[in-house]
Amino acid sequence: MSRSGLESPGGLLVYFCLLLAAVTQVSAQRLIVEDETPPGGVFAMFGLGVIDVAEGTGLDIPMGITAISPTHRVMIGVKILDLGLLQGSSDQRYLRLYHTRFRQEICYARATGQPVPFNRCAGSTNVLRSLSMDVNVLPVETVIVGNKPGSLHAGLGWRLNDPKTVFGTIGMFFPSRTGKVVAMRLSMGKRYIFLGFSWGVDVRRALALF
Numbered sequence: 517m518s519r520s521g522l523e524s525p526g527g528l529l530v531y532f533c534l535l536l537a538a539v540t541q542v543s544a545q546r547l548i549v550e551d552e553t554p555p556g557g558v559f560a561m562f563g564l565g566v567i568d569v570a571e572g573t574g575l576d577i578p579m580g581i582t583a584i585s586p587t588h589r590v591m592i593g594v595k596i597l598d599l600g601l602l603q604g605s606s607d608q609r610y611l612r613l614y615h616t617r618f619r620q621e622i623c624y625a626r627a628t629g630q631p632v633p634f635n636r637c638a639g640s641t642n643v644l645r646s647l648s649m650d651v652n653v654l655p656v657e658t659v660i661v662g663n664k665p666g667s668l669h670a671g672l673g674w675r676l677n678d679p680k681t682v683f684g685t686i687g688m689f690f691p692s693r694t695g696k697v698v699a700m701r702l703s704m705g706k707r708y709i710f711l712g713f714s715w716g717v718d719v720r721r722a723l724a725l726f
Contacts, residue, residue: 553586553587553657553658554658554665554666554690554691554692555718556583556584556585556586556587556691557583557691557718557719558581558583558718558720559581559582559583559584559691559697559716559717559719560580560581560717560719560722561578561579561580561582561699561715561716562577562579562716563577563579563699563701563712563713563714563715564577564712564713565578565701565711565713566710566711566712567600567602567710568708569600569602569644569678569679569707570707571602571642572602572603572642573602574600574602574642575600575601576599576600576601576710576712577599577600577601578598578648578712578714579595579598580593580594580595580596580598581593581594581596582594582689582699584654586654586658587657589653589654589655589656589657590651590654591651591652591653591654591667591671591689592649592650592652593649593650593652594647594649595648595649596647597647598644598646598647598675599643600643600645600646600678601641601643602641602642602643602644603639603640603641607636607640608626609625609626609627609636610624610625610626610632610636610637611626612624612634612637621637622634623635623637644678645677645678646678647675647676648674649673649674650671650672650683650685650703651671651672651673652671654667654668654669655668655670656668661688666688666690666691667688667689667691668687669685669686669687669688669689670685670686671684671685672684673685673705675705675708679705679706679708681705681706681708682705682706683705683706683708684703685701685702686701686702687699687700687701687702688700695717695718695721695722696716696718697716698713698714698715698716699713699716700712700713700714
């Protein structure tokens with residue numbers, strides 16, 4: 517996987533801010549502070565995004581619990597399991613070359629020069645496992661973006677390993693009266709960047725079904 521533009525933390529932060537600005541410009545007349553606040557609660561969350569660390573760039577899948585209280589303007593998140601999937605280095609015993617006759621890439625064994633199954637040239641997958649938590653404040657109780665009430669949040673967090681770092685985070689959290697929630701978040705620390713979305717359900721409503 518290429519590191520592309522994610523190598524620049526400043527560039528990613530600017531991109532995220534521009535994304536938020538674009539959303540608000542589309543519904544500039546709808547972005548208001550309302551008397552009615554979005555529902556608080558404790559939510560089981562599942563996320564999907566991009567992680568950029570010293571080892572490379574890859575897919576990140578965070579899973580955890582988020583508790584939010586818009587009236588008290590505070591949100592706490594705990595990532596019980598955070599999986600980062602990065603492309604590892606390829607096996608140096610094999611070489612991948614483009615064959616002009618067959619118009620496709622073929623994997624060769626360096627020692628014999630003979631073709632071998634192509635999967636031997638595929639890079640391994642490095643799995644990063646970590647726990648993390650963050651504490652956020654909500655500048656206002658409620659914002660409306662595209663007719664959806666939600667909360668803007670910003671705060672600090674701590675990632676325990678792969679890499680171990682303190683990070684800053686900013687994002688939007690949209691809980692609904694049905695008990696479901698969608699969120700977007702940018703987190704940046706030392707040799708660590710995450711940008712992605714997450715979805716969840718109110719734990720109390722889920723338990724009530726059993």
